Structure formats: structure tokens, C-alpha cells
Amino acid sequence: MNLADLQIRAQVRTPWQALDLGVLMARRWFRPLWLAWLLPAGIVFTLLSLGFADDPWVVTLVIWWLKPLFERVPLLLLSRYLFNERSLKGLTWRQLVGTWLVGAPGALLWRRFDPRRSFLQAVTVLEKQKGRARSSRHRTLAYGSGKAASWLTIVLAHVEMLLMLAVPVTVLAMVGDFLELDLLWLFGSDAGVLAHLSNVLTLLCMSLVAPFYVACGFALYINRRIELEAWDLELLFRQLAQAREAPRTQPQAATLAGLVLAASLVLVGLGTAPVEAAEQMNIQTSPAAAQEAALELLSAPPYVIEEEVTEWRWKESTESSKSDADLSWLESWLDAQTSASDGVGEGVFRLLEVLLWIGAGVLLILLARSLWRHLGQPASQPPVLPAEASAPRVLMGLAIGADSLPADLNRAVHEALEAGDVRQAMSLLYRQALHQLVHRHRVPVEPWHTELECAAAARRHPDLAGSQLFEDLTRVWLHLAYAHQLPPRQRVEQLLQAVQREWA
Amino acid sequence: MQASRLLDNHCSVETPEGIDFSQAMAGPVVRILAFLIDLGWRGLIYAALGMLAGFLGGFGLGLFLILTFLLEWFYPVFFEVFRQGQTPGKKTMGLRVVNEDFTPVGWGGSVIRNLLRTADFFPLFYVAGLLSMVLSRRFQRLGDLAAGTLVVHVDRQQAPRLDETIQPRMPQQALSRAERQGIISLTVRSRTISEPRQQELADLMAPVTGSTGSEGLARLRGMGAWLLGRK
Known part of the structure; x- marks a missing residue:
């Protein structure tokens, strides 16, 4: 067992996903698995059929x-x-027969009706566990996966029965009404050639389902082993360890090569070396060569996608004409229905007609309403300014909506100053200024702008181009907010007066 | 080439930006179970409707037939379109119907895949659909093939439960993404993997931990806890 050769992607899956993986496994290796089931079973089946020719039910x-x-x-x-x-190289006949014999009585008698058979079979057959070790192993493995294993058995048993029923039903459907077959004769008789035929069918259906059953159970088992023994992590860690080793050896090799090169250059002499170097430079930097290389790159797969189509496809034109044909067929069918005109058909069509008229009426009303709404709007009404709607209410984490600011700025700032809270006072001033900027002058400010970007936006605005006030406010606020430098009280009062003068 | 030959139950879709999305396709067994659960629910509704219809006589019978028609054809469509591609049965089994590019399934896809149930039903009890599911590359039944839809497993991410006794420690060197994922995976799964096996695995990561044996394992788990946000 070499994990590097694992043919599935190692990963812990849910039990249901493990079952799906089992279906994929059975599909990839279907033929050998199917033959490995069918050949021994076929031999036993033939012998039994010969022995119990009169009692076919025994065979099944x-x-x-x-x-x-x-x-x-x-x-x-x-x-x-x-x-x-x-291949089965390295397996002797003894081992192969042993595979059949190990734990056979248990498997055929008291564990025959364990619904988790395909899941736990591997413990007996592959791990060759016995007795108490086996039952404890069963417990460990079945934790979390036992339910899925049972459902697998239940579902596949029914699928098997479905297949057995489906084959005769398909045949009957294909034969049609031309032959009058006595169904009771088909299903009811339990002796004779027909019963043996039905046995063969049963055997074939069993053999078709068996690879999936075995593979799904085995996939569940492998999934538990991957989970318990962390195969995925082993593969990953080995790969990572290799990746960590690789760059460590590469630089060593590179420096070694460099040393050899340097030595050889010294030995050859200085005469030839510059010429070679220049030639190399030429090759690398010639624009024509670079262009050629680029073109070559561009003509390769990731840039050019060539598609080889080997199947027949309908041309577009024929498809459209086909749909036309479909419509005319529908029309003629409808005509036929109406001309048949028994009472029920007529009633249905009248109902449809009424519904269509109602739909058309509703559409007309909706159309008229929207038209009226469109015309009813007085033309003189000034369009709503988009800035009003989109103006940010919060800038740099500061609320600047009118409702977040005090009505009486003067008093609020003085109160804050009396309380010794210079920060609060400056915040009020700065927010008031931002509010005026955004909502009065409509300076184009976005919610993600910083203080300096706001100042720059204000500078560009024609209303505020001459004013130094916002610049001053920004500077003082930045020093306060980020450097914790409190401005003197007079400065704040001075700014307050300026703000009130500017935006009275 | 070897890597792409590995069997896997996932299929992936690459966006124009070069991002791979990967989903686990749902195979026949789970889908049969999901279908049976839905069948059970519908059966319950039919039973209730039948009893109600019994009181109403002939009118009840007509109503029952209409409702049966609607339920039979549009029960899956309703849930697939309005409940993120999950009928009650699919929800129980953790499945979801999506388009082939993993976008949510819409009216068109859902209606087509459910109308074509008749094709899948042939000759009886969805045998054709079952064969199509087993044979097609991504477990699609005929309706899925026609509508361009897939049934996938819903990822159920569980919050990792960490052993409280693990002492978090900061990795001493830069780790690649694969390394971080591997270390976290080992830490989270430390309850299910046997201790000697974990040490064996930790020894493989000796270049990262700088030690082997139980000390290496302890360091690796510490890194895992640190990577998961315990500081």
C-alpha cells in the first residue's frame, strides 16, 4: 500500500459523498468487477440449474x-x-481461495442479514480480523457511516428488483398490443424453461448491481480510513516537506554553477567574454525577436482556443423552420379540437377567451395608469436634486446630518468649552462646517473621502474658493483628532465666530 | 496528467477571472433517498386532500384531480425556484439543484427538468433516469441533461471545535496556504486520529516545527490553534 499511488483524491468526505465516489469507482473499473462477480456466480448458477432443474426457485x-x-x-x-x-500478480491460488473461505460461515449465517455488509466486509476480507478484534473494529468504523451503509443496502436491493421488473416491462412496451400475451403466464409460472429464463435475468441484474454495491461499501470504508488515519494529511505533508526541501537545494546548485562559470571565465581569459555577453544581450533585447516570441506565445492554447467538432449539429436555419412546422402542427391540432366541438372542448375554449380578454383589459388599465401618472406630473416642478438623496450623512465616522447637530451651535459650543471638553466643541464646529459644505453648498463629497480630500473638494468649489476657514478648521481638527493636540480656547472661539459669520 | 486522472466526486467551474469553483456532485443513492422523502410528503398531502375531497363529493373529486395535477408537476418546481433549489427531501439530504455553472436554477431549467421526469420514468420507476445518472459524467438524469442542471451537495461548514488544552503558539516562519490548511486540519481532527499516527504525521512537518515526536506534534497543534485565532 503506497499512498502516492492512490487513485482517488484523498479527502475526508461525508458518508453520502463517499457513496457517490463509490459509484465513480464502480464505473471506472466496471468490466473487471462485473466479470469477477459474474464468472464464479455463473458457474455456481449453471451447476445449480442442472441439479435443481425441477425447482428453479432454489437456484435464485x-x-x-x-x-x-x-x-x-x-x-x-x-x-x-x-x-x-x-493485475493480480503476487496473489497465489491459495490466497484467492482463502479470500473465499475466511470468515465464510459467519458471513453466510449470522452476519448475512447485516445491512452494512458491503461496508464491513473489508474488515474480514482485507484486514483479516477475527473475533473480538473484528467487532471492535466494526464499531470504530461504523461510527457515523453505519447509517449510510444500511441505506445503501436498502436502496440497491430495491434497484435490483426494479431492474428485474424493468426488463420484461420494457420488452412488453416494445412489443405493444400486437401480441396478446397472457401476463399471468409470464409471471406466474414457477417451472419450466420460462422460470429458468427468469433466473438468468435475475442473475444478470444482480451482477449489474453488485459492482456498485461493492464499490460504494468499499468507498465508505476507505473514507473512514482516510478520516481515521489522515491519508490526505500524509500526502499533503509529504508534498509540503518536498516543496520546502526543493528551494533549499536549488540555490546551492545555482551558486555552485555560478562558481564554475566564474572560474571558467577566468580560465578562458577576458578577451572573449565581453563579446559573448554582448551577443547574449542582443538576443534578449532585439525588438523583432521579442515580437516574434510574443506572437508565438499568443498563438498557443491559452490565447487561441481551437475546437474540433466531431458530431453532427443542426444548422440554425433548419431549426427555426422546424419550430414553424411545430406551430402549424399545433394549429391544426387546435382546429381539429374545435371542429370536434363536443361541449367540454367548447367550454374550455370560451373560458380561455374570457381569460385572454381579461388579461388584455388589465394590461390596458396598467398602461393607462402609468401614462396618466407620467402626464399628471406638473412640468414646472423642479426636479429633485440628486445630491440631496446621495449626500452622505456620515463622513469619516462623523454624523453630519442636520438632525445630529444642535439647533443653537453657539450655546452648544460654549457649554462644551465650559465643561472643558475642547474635543466636543471642535467636533461640533467641524461637523457643522461639513454639514454646510455638503448640504448647503453641495460640494461633491463622497462617504469614503478623508479630511484632506474634503478640504480639497471645498477649495475647488466656487462658493468657497476664497475662504480660508475650512482649511483652518481641517488643520486644527486633524491635530486634535489624530495627534491629540488640544487647541487653546481662544482659537476655538475665534473659529466659532468665523463659522457663524460664514454660515449665519 | 496523473492528477487529473484521480477519481473525485467534485466538479469545478472556472470563472472568466480564472477562479475555480468546486462542488460535490450528488450521486444516485442520495438522490433516490431524497426523492423517496419527497414522495412521502406528497403522499401525506394526497391523503389529507383525499379525505377533504371525500366530504365534497363530485366537486371534491374534480378539485382533488386538479390539485393532484399541480402537485405532481409543480411541487419540485416551486421548491427549486423559491427555496434555493431544495425540495424538502433534498433539504433533508443536504442537496441542491443548480445550473451547470452553479448559479441558482430558474424557472426554465426547473420546469424542463421536471417535465422530463416522464422520460426518466420509462419504463417504470425512473429506471431510465437511474441509468442516465450512473452513466453520465456528472450524475445527471435525462431531465438534468436537457435542462443543463446539476444536483450538488450543500457545503455544511461546521465551526471547528478545538481542544481547550492546546497552547497556541505563533509559527516561527512564513507558511504557505497549503501548509496552513494542513496544520489547521490536523489540529481540528486531533480527536479522530490516533496519537501515534498524529506524531508520525507531525514528523513529516519537521522542517516547519523544527522538532519531532510529541514535541513536534504539540508545536504543530499550537500553530493550528494560533492560526484558528486563539492567541
Whole structure:
């Protein structure tokens, strides 16, 4: 068992996803798994059919009972395919027979009705566990996955039955009404050739389902092993360790190569070296060559996608004409329906007509309403300024809406100053200034702008171009907010007066 | 080439920006179970409707037939369009219907895939659909193939439960994304993997931890806890 050869992507999956992976496994290796089930079962089936020619039901029963044994060789094959061993090399006949015999009585008697059979079979067949060790192993593995394993058995048993029913039903559907077959004769008789034929059908259906059953159970088992033994992590860690080793060895090699090169240059002499270097430079920087290289790159797969189409497709034109034909067919059918004109059909069409008229009326009303609304709006009304709607209410984390600011700025600032809260006072001033900027002068400010960007926007605005006030405010506020430098009280009062003068 | 041959139940879609999205496709067994759960729910509704219809006589029978028609054809469509591609059965099994590019399924896709149930039903009980599911590359039944839809497993991300006794420690060197993911995975799964096995794994990461054995494992787990946000 070499994890590097693992043929599935190592990953912990949910039990249901593990079942899906099992379907994929069965699909990839279907033929060998199917033959490995069908050949031994076929031999036993033939012998039994010869022996119990008069009691065909015994054959099916025995084959069904022996299922756990027939599933063992496919399981063995799967366990080898999973690690990319495509042959049974190294397996002796003894081992192969041993695969059939190990734990056979238990599998056929008291564990025959365990619904988790395909999941836990690997413990007996592959791990060769016995007795108490086996049951404790079963408990460990079944934790969390036992439910999915049981459902797998239940579902696939029904799928098997469905297939057995589907084949005769398909045949009957294909034959049609031309032959009058007595169905009771088909299903009811339990002796004769027909019963043996139905046995063959049963065997074939079982053999079709078996690879999926084995592979799904095995996938559940492998999923638990990946989870418990962290195969995915081992693969990942090995890869990572390699990746960590690689760059460490590469620089060493590079420096070594450099040393050799330097030595050889010294040995050859200085005469030739510059010429070679110049030639190399030429090759690398010639624009024509670079262009050629670029063109070559551009004509390769990631840039040019060539698609080879090997299937037949309808031309666009024929498709459209086909749909036309479909419509005319529908029309003629409708005509036929109306001309038949029994009472029910007429009633349905009248109802449809009424519905259509109602729909048209509703559409007209909706149209008229929207038209009226459009015309009813007085033309003189000034359009709503988009700035009003989109003006930010919060800038740099400061609320600047009118409702967040005090009505009496003068008093609020003085109160804050009396309380010794210079920061609060400056905040009020700065926010008031921002509010005026955004909502009165409509300076184009975005919610993500910084203080300096706001100042720059104010500078560009024609109303405020001459004013130094906002610049001053910004500077003082920045020093206060980020450097914690409190401005003197007079400065704040001075700014307050300026603000009130500017935006009285 | 070897890597792409590995069996995997995931399929991926690449966006024009070169981002790979990967989803686990849902196979026959889960989908059959989801279907059966839906069938059970519908059966309950039919039983209730049948009892009500019984009181109403002939009119009740007509109503029952109409409702049966609607329920049979539009029950999945309703849930797939309005409940993020999940009928009750699919929700129970953790499945979801999506378009082939993993976008939510719309009216068109859902109606087509459910109308074509008749094709999947042939010859009886969805045998054709089952065969199509097993044979098609992404477990699609005929309706899915026609509508360009997929059934995928819904990712259920569980919050990692960490052992409280692990002492978080900062990694001493820069870690690649794969390394971080691997270390976190080992830390989170430390309850399910046996201790000697964990040490064996930690030894592989000796270049990162700088030590081996139980000390290396402890360091690796500490890094995992640190990477998961315990400081």
C-alpha cells in the first residue's frame, strides 16, 4: 500500500459523498468487477440449474444467499485497483481461495442479514480480523457511516428488483398490443424453461448491481480510513516537506554553477567574454525577436482556443423552420379540437377567451395608469436634486446630518468649552462646517473621502474658493483628532465666530 | 496528467477571472433517498386532500384531480425556484439543484427538468433516469441533461471545535496556504486520529516545527490553534 499511488483524491468526505465516489469507482473499473462477480456466480448458477432443474426457485435463493462470497473477489480487485495495481500478480491460488473461505460461515449465517455488509466486509476480507478484534473494529468504523451503509443496502436491493421488473416491462412496451400475451403466464409460472429464463435475468441484474454495491461499501470504508488515519494529511505533508526541501537545494546548485562559470571565465581569459555577453544581450533585447516570441506565445492554447467538432449539429436555419412546422402542427391540432366541438372542448375554449380578454383589459388599465401618472406630473416642478438623496450623512465616522447637530451651535459650543471638553466643541464646529459644505453648498463629497480630500473638494468649489476657514478648521481638527493636540480656547472661539459669520 | 486522472466526486467551474469553483456532485443513492422523502410528503398531502375531497363529493373529486395535477408537476418546481433549489427531501439530504455553472436554477431549467421526469420514468420507476445518472459524467438524469442542471451537495461548514488544552503558539516562519490548511486540519481532527499516527504525521512537518515526536506534534497543534485565532 503506497499512498502516492492512490487513485482517488484523498479527502475526508461525508458518508453520502463517499457513496457517490463509490459509484465513480464502480464505473471506472466496471468490466473487471462485473466479470469477477459474474464468472464464479455463473458457474455456481449453471451447476445449480442442472441439479435443481425441477425447482428453479432454489437456484435464485442459493445465489442470493451466497452473495457475500461472490462480492469478495471484486472487493479484492478494488483494493488493488485503488492503489494502481492492475493485475493480480503476487496473489497465489491459495490466497484467492482463502479470500473465499475466511470468515465464510459467519458471513453466510449470522452476519448475512447485516445491512452494512458491503461496508464491513473489508474488515474480514482485507484486514483479516477475527473475533473480538473484528467487532471492535466494526464499531470504530461504523461510527457515523453505519447509517449510510444500511441505506445503501436498502436502496440497491430495491434497484435490483426494479431492474428485474424493468426488463420484461420494457420488452412488453416494445412489443405493444400486437401480441396478446397472457401476463399471468409470464409471471406466474414457477417451472419450466420460462422460470429458468427468469433466473438468468435475475442473475444478470444482480451482477449489474453488485459492482456498485461493492464499490460504494468499499468507498465508505476507505473514507473512514482516510478520516481515521489522515491519508490526505500524509500526502499533503509529504508534498509540503518536498516543496520546502526543493528551494533549499536549488540555490546551492545555482551558486555552485555560478562558481564554475566564474572560474571558467577566468580560465578562458577576458578577451572573449565581453563579446559573448554582448551577443547574449542582443538576443534578449532585439525588438523583432521579442515580437516574434510574443506572437508565438499568443498563438498557443491559452490565447487561441481551437475546437474540433466531431458530431453532427443542426444548422440554425433548419431549426427555426422546424419550430414553424411545430406551430402549424399545433394549429391544426387546435382546429381539429374545435371542429370536434363536443361541449367540454367548447367550454374550455370560451373560458380561455374570457381569460385572454381579461388579461388584455388589465394590461390596458396598467398602461393607462402609468401614462396618466407620467402626464399628471406638473412640468414646472423642479426636479429633485440628486445630491440631496446621495449626500452622505456620515463622513469619516462623523454624523453630519442636520438632525445630529444642535439647533443653537453657539450655546452648544460654549457649554462644551465650559465643561472643558475642547474635543466636543471642535467636533461640533467641524461637523457643522461639513454639514454646510455638503448640504448647503453641495460640494461633491463622497462617504469614503478623508479630511484632506474634503478640504480639497471645498477649495475647488466656487462658493468657497476664497475662504480660508475650512482649511483652518481641517488643520486644527486633524491635530486634535489624530495627534491629540488640544487647541487653546481662544482659537476655538475665534473659529466659532468665523463659522457663524460664514454660515449665519 | 496523473492528477487529473484521480477519481473525485467534485466538479469545478472556472470563472472568466480564472477562479475555480468546486462542488460535490450528488450521486444516485442520495438522490433516490431524497426523492423517496419527497414522495412521502406528497403522499401525506394526497391523503389529507383525499379525505377533504371525500366530504365534497363530485366537486371534491374534480378539485382533488386538479390539485393532484399541480402537485405532481409543480411541487419540485416551486421548491427549486423559491427555496434555493431544495425540495424538502433534498433539504433533508443536504442537496441542491443548480445550473451547470452553479448559479441558482430558474424557472426554465426547473420546469424542463421536471417535465422530463416522464422520460426518466420509462419504463417504470425512473429506471431510465437511474441509468442516465450512473452513466453520465456528472450524475445527471435525462431531465438534468436537457435542462443543463446539476444536483450538488450543500457545503455544511461546521465551526471547528478545538481542544481547550492546546497552547497556541505563533509559527516561527512564513507558511504557505497549503501548509496552513494542513496544520489547521490536523489540529481540528486531533480527536479522530490516533496519537501515534498524529506524531508520525507531525514528523513529516519537521522542517516547519523544527522538532519531532510529541514535541513536534504539540508545536504543530499550537500553530493550528494560533492560526484558528486563539492567541
